[in-house]
Amino acid sequence: MESVLNANSERTLNKPQTRLNKASSGEAFLYWDNISRFNSFRGNKFLLLTYFLISMTYDFIIVGAGIVGLSAAYKLSVIHPGLKILVLEKENRVAAHQTGNNSGVIHSGIYYKPNSYRARNCVQGRHQLVDFCEEHNVAYDICGKVIVATDEKELPRLDAIFETGKINGIEDIKIIDAQELAEIEPYASGLKAIHVPCAGIVDFTDVCIKLRQLIEKAGNRVMLSHPVTHITHSQGTVTAMTPSGAFTAKYLINCAGLYSDRVAASAGVKTPVQIVPFRGEYFELKPKAEHMVKGLIYPMPNPEFPFLGVHFTRMALGGVECGPNAVFAFKREGYDKLSFNLEETIETINFPGFWNLARQHWRMGMEEYYRSLSRRAFVKGLQKLIPSIQASDLIPAPSGVRAMALQPDGNILNDFYIETTRNEIHVLNAPSPAATAGLAIGDEIVQRAAASFGL
């Protein structure tokens, strides 16, 4: 999608908006011009079905079928089974962006500031996710994780993370020495580590496919290839415009990930944050080297930086991934090094927050770019954790792009950030571990909807 505010969307916008004025909420509605269109569709079942779907008023429209949008729809359908829910997704599959291109780690919740939304939702979401996988036959593995200190200077940080983990209630965590580390991960090297037995792996696309099935089984709809180009309001209803028509509901939930700020802006929501995309690039271990990693091997994170550092991840569907680094992406959904979108790049460089961030972290940014261009530098980062890894053990793997919500002063919003209006909820920041926390974020959205909209 190049823009949520393009000329076409403006054109399609006016007619349905006036027609919606008389829509009785929750009911399908017909007007005389719709009836004449209905007559002309009578011979074509597909057009007739499309016509009925478009002319129906829903209780909730959810924009985006990543894990956050699908979890919100699923939780709404379970907690309020009478609601009519429609999910609109611009791609032809679920989990097409962040959710389907991430590391697949079920995070424990050890890192996050106690009492933050991230800490709470990660722990609750992890338990719910594991139960969900059990109940619905989604493959997962609680393979455990080690967070390794490789340098004396990292030991105070190791202690601090361990204490945070205890406050956050992470089960069975333990500080281990080099010998105990070797028993868990024989090829890893470090002075000390935190062993986190409750961390694991899952394929989040599989989770989303199951969520979609459950949403549809409950009588609700997930419509793919339906990009929302604009949002309008009329007499207490909200209308999402797509190239295939207008969809109306009492309430709308924006879970558009990398485009969540644009979707919010198209609804007239003024928010100080802007999404800036960061690409995470990965390698995979060749099969001959996979035996070097049993579970998840992570470095001590740099507290100055929002990412966890390059790590080794055994994948739920097989193989071992290494990475990611983090470089500014010149396109919100730019998965290749050469991906570029002029409009989006101009938008970012016109945002003061980007320059303030660049000023604060330019050295780290340059190192990440160097690692992006030099496999040798990437391998050096990995060798901190597994010294015997060689460049010849790696093959390039697909990358992922993170939506980072930046404030004008250059500060990165680390916690989940949701704005609520009279009949909309906008999820404007759902950073990692939002995939792990998805089901708990779904609960949070339902609670907000109940409190604000009186469900």
Ligand SMILES: Cc1cc2nc3c(=O)[nH]c(=O)nc-3n(C[C@H](O)[C@H](O)[C@H](O)COP(=O)(O)OP(=O)(O)OC[C@H]3O[C@@H](n4cnc5c(N)ncnc54)[C@H](O)[C@@H]3O)c2cc1C
């Ligand atoms: C490289 C990387 C590694 C990560 N690793 C982990 C991990 O190991 N564990 C973990 O818990 N988290 C991880 N995360 C974070 C996690 O993946 C994200 O926080 C989470 O997936 C966000 O989900 P979402 O539904 O908000 O966004 P998305 O998955 O991006 O979904 C948003 C959806 O909205 C759709 N959309 C956008 N605009 C429109 C529009 N106008 N109309 C209709 N649809 C629209 C998009 O097509 C997309 O499908 C990682 C993220 C990245 C990028």
